[in-house]
Amino acid sequence: DAMVIQNPRYQVTQFGKPVTLSCSQTLNHNVMYWYQQKSSQAPKLLFHYYDKDFNNEADTPDNFQSRRPNTSFCFLDIRSPGLGDAAMYLCATLAVPYNEQFFGPGTRLTVL
Amino acid sequence: QKEVEQNSGPLSVPEGAIASLNCTYSDRGSQSFFWYRQYSGKSPELIMFIYSNGDKEDGRFTAQLNKASQYVSLLIRDSQPSDSATYLCAGSGFQKLVFGTGTRLLVSP
Numbered sequence: 001d002a003m004v005i006q007n008p009r010y011q012v013t014q015f016g017k018p019v020t021l022s023c024s025q026t027l028n029h030n031v032m033y034w035y036q037q038k039s040s041q042a043p044k045l046l047f048h049y050y051d052k053d054f055n056n057e058a059d060t061p062d063n064f065q066s067r068r069p070n071t072s073f074c075f076l077d078i079r080s081p082g083l084g085d086a087a088m089y090l091c092a093t094l095a096v097p098y099n100e101q102f103f104g105p106g107t108r109l110t111v112l
Numbered sequence: 113q114k115e116v117e118q119n120s121g122p123l124s125v126p127e128g129a130i131a132s133l134n135c136t137y138s139d140r141g142s143q144s145f146f147w148y149r150q151y152s153g154k155s156p157e158l159i160m161f162i163y164s165n166g167d168k169e170d171g172r173f174t175a176q177l178n179k180a181s182q183y184v185s186l187l188i189r190d191s192q193p194s195d196s197a198t199y200l201c202a203g204s205g206f207q208k209l210v211f212g213t214g215t216r217l218l219v220s221p
Contacts, residue, residue: 042211088153105154
C-alpha cells in the first residue's frame with residue numbers, strides 16, 4: 001500500500017544524457033514536490049505543483065524541468081546531467097490542514 | 113533568509129537513555145513544525161508534527177514547541193539502537209517546508 005512511489009529507485013546516466021525520473025501518488029494530494037538531496041545536506045526544494053500550477057524555486061537550474069500530466073503523476077527531467085547533479089531525488093506530497101509532507105523512497109541518480 | 117538550524121552532531125546516547133534533539137528557527141510566521149527521521153540512503157520519514165506551544169507526545173517521542181523562543185525539540189525516551197539516524201527538523205511556510213541540515217543520533221547498545 002505504497003502511497004508515494006518513485007521509479008526507478010536507482011538511475012545511472014552518462015554525463016549530458018537526458019534522464020527522466022517519475023513519481024506517482026495514491027493519496028490524491030493536490031501538492032507535489034521535487035527535492036534534491038546530497039550527502040549530509042538538507043533536502044533542497046527544486047519545484048512544486050499546486051494542482052497544475054507550477055512553482056519553480058529561484059535557484060533551480062534551467063537544466064531541471066518538471067511535468068505533471070495529472071494529479072497522480074509528476075516527472076523530473078534533467079536535460080543534460082552534470083557530475084554535480086548526482087544526488088538522491090525525492091518526491092513528496094502535501095496533506096492538509098497541517099501541511100505534512102510525505103516522501104517517496106527516492107531515486108538515487110549516478111552520473112558517469 | 114528563513115532558516116532552521118540544528119546541531120549536526122553526532123549526538124551519542126546509550127541504549128535506554130533519553131535523546132534530546134533541538135532546533136531553532138528564524139521565521140516567526142512558521143505555523144507548524146515537523147520532525148523527520150532519515151536512515152542513511154533512505155528518504156525522510158515523518159515522525160510527528162506540532163503546531164501549538166507546549167508538548168505533544170506520541171509513544172516514545174515527545175515534541176516540544178516554544179514559539180516565543182523560536183525553538184522546537186524532540187525527545188526520544190528509551191532510545192534504541194534502531195533510533196540511530198539523522199533527524200531533520202522542518203518549519204512550514206506557505207506550501208513549503210524549510211529544513212534544517214539534521215542532527216545525527218547514535219544510540220549505542
